[in-house]
Amino acid sequence: MDKILRINMGGLKGPEVAIDTLGDYAGLGGRAMTSTIVAGEVPPLCHPLGKNNKLVIAPGMLSGSAAVMSGRISVGCKSPLTGGIKEANSGGQGAQVLARLGYAAIILEGKPLDDTLYKIIINQNGVTITPANELKMLGNYDLVSIINKEYGAKVACISIGPAGEMKMSAATVAFTDMEQRPTRHAGRGGVGAVMGAKGVKIIIMDDAGLKMRAPADLEKFRIANKLFSEGLKKHSVTGEGLPTFGTNVLTGVINEAGAFPTNNFSTGRFEGAAKISGEALAELENSRGGEGSATHGCHKGCIIRCSGTFTDKEGNFLTKQPEYETVWAHGANCGIDDLDTIAMLDRMDDDFGLDTIEMGATIGVAMEAGLAEFGDSKAAINLVKEVGKGTPLGRILGNGAAVTGQVFGVERVPVVKKQSMPAYDPRAVQGIAVTYATSPMGADHTAGYAVTANILGVGGNVDPLKPEGQVELSRNLQIATAAIDSTGMCLFIAFAILDQPETFQALVDLIGSFSGQKFTADDLTALGKSVLEKEIDFNIRAGFTAKDDRLPEFFSDEPLAPHDVVFKVSDEELDQVFNW
Amino acid sequence: MSLQLLVYHNNSAVFFPLFVHGVELNLQTGGTLQELLCDQLAIAPRILEDRLQTIMLNGKAVDDPGNIIVQPNDTLALSAAMPGLAGAIMRKKGRYAVLRSQINLSGNCREPQDSPIMKNRITIKLFNLITRELGPQLLDRGVFVKTANLQEMFQKRCLSIKKDCSQVLLNKKRIVLKKFGFKQIMEKIKKQEYIFLQVKT
Ligand code: SF4
Numbered sequence: 001m002d003k004i005l006r007i008n009m010g011g012l013k014g015p016e017v018a019i020d021t022l023g024d025y026a027g028l029g030g031r032a033m034t035s036t037i038v039a040g041e042v043p044p045l046c047h048p049l050g051k052n053n054k055l056v057i058a059p060g061m062l063s064g065s066a067a068v069m070s071g072r073i074s075v076g077c078k079s080p081l082t083g084g085i086k087e088a089n090s091g092g093q094g095a096q097v098l099a100r101l102g103y104a105a106i107i108l109e110g111k112p113l114d115d116t117l118y119k120i121i122i123n124q125n126g127v128t129i130t131p132a133n134e135l136k137m138l139g140n141y142d143l144v145s146i147i148n149k150e151y152g153a154k155v156a157c158i159s160i161g162p163a164g165e166m167k168m169s170a171a172t173v174a175f176t177d178m179e180q181r182p183t184r185h186a187g188r189g190g191v192g193a194v195m196g197a198k199g200v201k202i203i204i205m206d207d208a209g210l211k212m213r214a215p216a217d218l219e220k221f222r223i224a225n226k227l228f229s230e231g232l233k234k235h236s237v238t239g240e241g242l243p244t245f246g247t248n249v250l251t252g253v254i255n256e257a258g259a260f261p262t263n264n265f266s267t268g269r270f271e272g273a274a275k276i277s278g279e280a281l282a283e284l285e286n287s288r289g290g291e292g293s294a295t296h297g298c299h300k301g302c303i304i305r306c307s308g309t310f311t312d313k314e315g316n317f318l319t320k321q322p323e324y325e326t327v328w329a330h331g332a333n334c335g336i337d338d339l340d341t342i343a344m345l346d347r348m349d350d351d352f353g354l355d356t357i358e359m360g361a362t363i364g365v366a367m368e369a370g371l372a373e374f375g376d377s378k379a380a381i382n383l384v385k386e387v388g389k390g391t392p393l394g395r396i397l398g399n400g401a402a403v404t405g406q407v408f409g410v411e412r413v414p415v416v417k418k419q420s421m422p423a424y425d426p427r428a429v430q431g432i433a434v435t436y437a438t439s440p441m442g443a444d445h446t447a448g449y450a451v452t453a454n455i456l457g458v459g460g461n462v463d464p465l466k467p468e469g470q471v472e473l474s475r476n477l478q479i480a481t482a483a484i485d486s487t488g489m490c491l492f493i494a495f496a497i498l499d500q501p502e503t504f505q506a507l508v509d510l511i512g513s514f515s516g517q518k519f520t521a522d523d524l525t526a527l528g529k530s531v532l533e534k535e536i537d538f539n540i541r542a543g544f545t546a547k548d549d550r551l552p553e554f555f556s557d558e559p560l561a562p563h564d565v566v567f568k569v570s571d572e573e574l575d576q577v578f579n580w
Numbered sequence: 581m582s583l584q585l586l587v588y589h590n591n592s593a594v595f596f597p598l599f600v601h602g603v604e605l606n607l608q609t610g611g612t613l614q615e616l617l618c619d620q621l622a623i624a625p626r627i628l629e630d631r632l633q634t635i636m637l638n639g640k641a642v643d644d645p646g647n648i649i650v651q652p653n654d655t656l657a658l659s660a661a662m663p664g665l666a667g668a669i670m671r672k673k674g675r676y677a678v679l680r681s682q683i684n685l686s687g688n689c690r691e692p693q694d695s696p697i698m699k700n701r702i703t704i705k706l707f708n709l710i711t712r713e714l715g716p717q718l719l720d721r722g723v724f725v726k727t728a729n730l731q732e733m734f735q736k737r738c739l740s741i742k743k744d745c746s747q748v749l750l751n752k753k754r755i756v757l758k759k760f761g762f763k764q765i766m767e768k769i770k771k772q773e774y775i776f777l778q779v780k781t
Contacts, residue, residue: 236633238663240660242663244709247663249663250664250666253670257636259683274601429669429680445665470679473679494664495663495664495667495668562639
């Protein structure tokens with residue numbers, strides 16, 4: 001990974017390719033790379049769909065190597081949804097293949113002079129860009145199957161569906177998985193709309209003939225990788241819970257806690273939760289697809305394998321295992337307790353290239369507006385179809401919950417910085433809400449996901465029994481998450497490195513032995529902090545103020561059943577999160 | 581009404597979905613949750629310490645079961661460790677417990693009751709890996725389940741239950757499954773709100 005691929009889509013004679021050295025970006029990966037480039041090169045006041053915005057795609061620091069779990073990729077830009085900086089993260093094969101091709105980042109910049117749609121092909125011989133108007137408005141599934149026929153079934157694809165072409169703020173960038181299915185998405189913040197604005201339908205990457213990235217110290221790297229793998233396998237979350245039930249393992253307990261937002265955040269418990277739980281989902285997948293169907297990796301080298309394969313009633317592949325967030329968004333949040341409907345919505349989102357969290361929250365708002373009844377599966381499917389077709393109603397919905405709420409006069413719209421809130425009601429789990437409110441990304445469940453802050457020693461030791469600890473913990477978690485997001489490691493490693501110091505040490509050694517430079521926990525922390533600083537600075541220059549770090553009013557006014565709680569963290573406390 | 585089933589090869593897993601809905605047991609109340617878990621439900625200290633990572637009573641998170649008094653009609657939910665920030669937050673005695681301060685049950689301030697302590701219905705929900713650990717022993721002991729939940733389960737998993745069952749007793753009377761299937765059993769019990777279900781292996 002010693003070069004950066006820059007493509008100016010606004011060249012007078014068509015796209016212009018330049019291959020740069022890393023320069024100041026040397027040593028960066030994943031979110032550290034995307035946020036550094038966006039913060040440094042994108043004018044914060046630019047229009048997100050205009051010529052001055054850039055779409056940056058960067059594999060993690062360890063991607064493309066033999067390090068297990070290192071196949072995450074970051075997509076960054078100024079977000080059309082939030083208006084602030086965005087990093088959206090995805091699994092799939094993209095990170096590994098792009099890294100092996102030697103690119104630390106792809107930067108799409110400029111704006112095409114006409115509405116020609118392009119495909120970009122990258123292999124060891126170089127980069128080719130050709131017009132591909134025949135691919136216009138294809139769903140991701142049909143698109144990838146056409147590409148497979150032309151380029152073989154070993155390529156990795158980065159693509160947009162119709163939602164990206166229509167520049168919708170809920171549009172994703174899709175990444176193919178090991179089976180050549182476009183099931184993995186950089187979902188949040190409308191990154192797909194920016195790719196659409198650049199006129200790029202698909203990037204096809206072929207690493208045939210190329211080897212894995214080699215570590216600087218092979219022996220140390222091998223040992224660290226082995227210890228790291230063993231640590232993940234022996235931990236009950238990464239070795240048992242996630243492989244068996246996937247992320248949807250959370251549904252039962254979050255519902256029991258009264259923190260499972262139901263019917264557009266109007267109550268905290270969903271009566272149908274047992275029917276859509278991780279236990280029910282795993283059982284259904286295994287019974288239809290055969291034992292083991294509920295355990296699957298999203299990229300080569302994933303040993304946790306939190307995903308699965310969802311087969312329809314006729315025994316055909318429908319979609320990957322819907323994540324907890326998707327099951328909640330299209331399920332409880334819309335009053336739907338049918339896994340087949342949820343899986344169908346997941347498939348449609350993946351095909352149209354839409355963020356499942358944003359779409360579930362949007363349908364919830366639409367239901368509250370009276371466009372459909374809560375619990376009406378058919379209506380939910382029809383609303384998402386409208387988005388895929390780009391009807392006037394679909395265009396509204398495809399721009400997310402904030403726009404939909406505004407158009408239909410709904411007051412209860414669960415967004416921060418216009419981005420929909422994920423699957424934990426902030427009134428019941430206030431500590432998460434502090435992160436929702438203050439993350440530079442907008443309401444984001446992964447912004448404070450890396451529960452490793454104490455191991456990293458971020459911010460010293462917080463007294464977990466003191467309420468003020470919420471603010472400090474949220475800050476520390478956000479720093480730790482930004483650091484892990486930069487390595488290319490999947491965030492689900494967090495539990496094992498939280499509980500097992502030797503597994504954390506193995507991760508630090510893995511990074512150190514790969515780069516050949518001494519790397520400590522302090523370095524990881526400093527990295528996370530510097531990423532966040534750049535992101536916050538970008539947002540300030542884009543016009544964000546402390547007033548944007550707030551939850552919608554209804555969270556403070558409407559008590560949430562069953563515990564009748566409201567959000568109580570004061571504005572002054574929220575303002576302390578990034579007061580470092 | 582009671583339904584007793586004898587299943588082959590320690591295979592009561594097919595009944596585990598009932599625990600996500602919740603089953604009911606007659607247990608002594610008025611004592612601490614720790615006593616209920618260890619003495620009445622016979623949960624081994626190792627499981628309580630290591631495997632049982634999240635405990636909720638009436639939807640509130642419990643960090644110290646020795647400090648909580650169980651009341652009649654309480655609902656207890658038990659889970660193994662779960663992923664992500666939410667999993668860490670819900671963990672008992674975890675360093676992120678403060679992030680759920682609104683729903684903590686940090687001692688319900690009641691004195692343990694003097695004897696006699698009455699047996700009362702307690703609802704128990706088991707989630708994820710904990711079901712494998714505790715489900716078989718609860719089924720062996722017998723639990724009250726909502727007939728509607730049992731009915732749904734029989735509809736969905738009729739074949740595998742039939743395959744695994746070697747003996748069925750309805751109200752202590754033996755039933756020959758070939759002649760009298762689960763459909764007929766459900767017909768007999770459908771008017772009951774609850775049924776006592778025991779699954780022995
Ligand atoms: S644990 Fe899950 S999300 Fe993470 S890399 Fe593996 S399959 Fe992908």
